Amino acid sequence: MATGHYAQTSQEDEEVFQQKHIPPSRTLFKDRFETRKPVRLYQGADRLKDQTFFLSQISQDALRHTIFPLAGLTKDFVKKIAAEAGFQHVLKKKESMGICFIGERDFENFILEYIERKPGSFVSIDDGKIMGQHKGWFTLTLGQRARIGGQVDPWFVVDKDITTGDVFVGPTTNHPGLFRDTLQTERFHWIDEEPPVELVRTQMMECHLRFNNRMPLTPCTVTLNLDGSVWVMLKEPIRALTPGQFAVLYKGDECLGSGKIIRLGPTIFTLQKGQNCMSCPPKDTNQQQHPEPVN
Template sequence: MKNWDSLDEMGVCTTERDCEDAYRVCQTLDIPFHQVSYVKEYWHEVFSKLLKEYERGRTPNPDILCNKHIKFNHFHKYAVKTLGADAMATGHYAMTSQEDEEVFQQTHTAPTSSTLFRDRFEIRNPARLYKGADLLKDQTFFLSQIPQDALRQTMFPLAGLTKDFVKKMAAEAGFHHVLKKKESMGICFIGERNFENFILEYLEPKPGNFVSIEDGTVKGTHKGWFTLTLGQRARIGGQRDPWFVVDKDTDTGDVFVAPTTNHPALFRDTVRTDRFHWVTFDPPPELVKTQMMECHFRFIHQMPLIRCAVQRRRVSGQWEDRAAGAQ
């Protein structure tokens, strides 16, 4: 997939390089290579939404949005409807409740009206999303908003493998050009950038003050609240001790900061959100019946899971979900 049409800061088009790498792998394996562009869809359905959220003082996750709108929507439909594939296989370190061993053991045959993978859908319960074997590389966080119909037609070949073992397999297969690639980091399909410089290419600078949450004094200035994330260290010159972002006022442009990583203002035990996206059920029967459900929660990839209780209540005629009593 080509989803971004730009060069990185070094003047290198990483999309073209990735395309060449994938083509070389396909040649070695003697399988067809297809390329499709979703530059327009990515801009309208992912990136423009990111910009709007940044302007509102929020910090959206582009990888989650990209999986939801591009990979497991547009690309999934292309694979199944245009290419006629039985399912889509991706390199995510994740797992589903559908066992895929039988599918992997199939010998390649000409397409028929009915295949093993499609037959399995007729008798299966909704697919559940599980963590993969490599907990350090687990990517279920980024798959948390993909639709059920796409998950049911997705295979994760790396589900039971670790990254080290995958690298060993790649080396034995002779894919040394892939092994030399860096870990994929940064914004999905855009790459690793200086975030402040990058976002200021698309949003007008709106300078404001860093304000102490303790006494209201001004500690420094910033180029725009949208360049900062709650909890991150604020780069403030002339300060002996580190300060961290606590809150943002999009009306005044003030960004409130607190000293040290253990300041009480940095912690919350209640989070309010709009309706959840349920991968399997909508919503779970337990939550419907009691308006409360115990579960685990994380808001950052690789963050330890935290026990919490979810409560439901109506606000202005709509359901609102609340994670309360986190421990």
């Protein structure tokens, strides 16, 4: 299969067409005599349009049967090819930046067509004050601007409590409640099918993380757990890490795979509150307690 993704692999196109088909094993263990050198996934030449993030859950078998003709090309060069071929109508189309299948519709209105409204409160994370009402916590994502009626200054979604329906908001886009430096994934999907040798040997590995296809790669340290999940410790806190999104790992130009984020470490805001509490004077435990009235 040939696709238009901006990505590349460790195999040449000729290898794809010449290889023999080997049906997947139906037994628990692989046949060691049929094990072939794994195909690796690398970032495309156009780093601004690189799409390995979206391919990070691809299986080894699928990757082995895929070629990427745009691997060594930039988007600008592809547009020149299209122009020379007379595809002017394609060049005039705007690039899809959001959820392409819903078009230009408002996301909140779109999602409320399928999920029943569950109104709740916008709550200030700083002082617990109720700032307004929302139509459902599931219409909001961490880091986005919260549309709160009657508020002149912008507020941003910092956290959500799906039990109470409260959505916590902060008064700045870089509120410390939005920044974390630790996350855990579910069982990690390695494109190579096995964790890197370095990680297996030492249980830790230095690499880079991306949880959004448009964010820069962030240095991190990965720890492998016995259940196949990984803990990721970032060199510096990043904004709006969100459970349910995918943590994609890179080693140099290679995309190693990804895992769904299932747990987050404390925010910088929480850690700061903890430090402030530690600096508070201790309570006087010798103070006389007033007995409760007896009925």
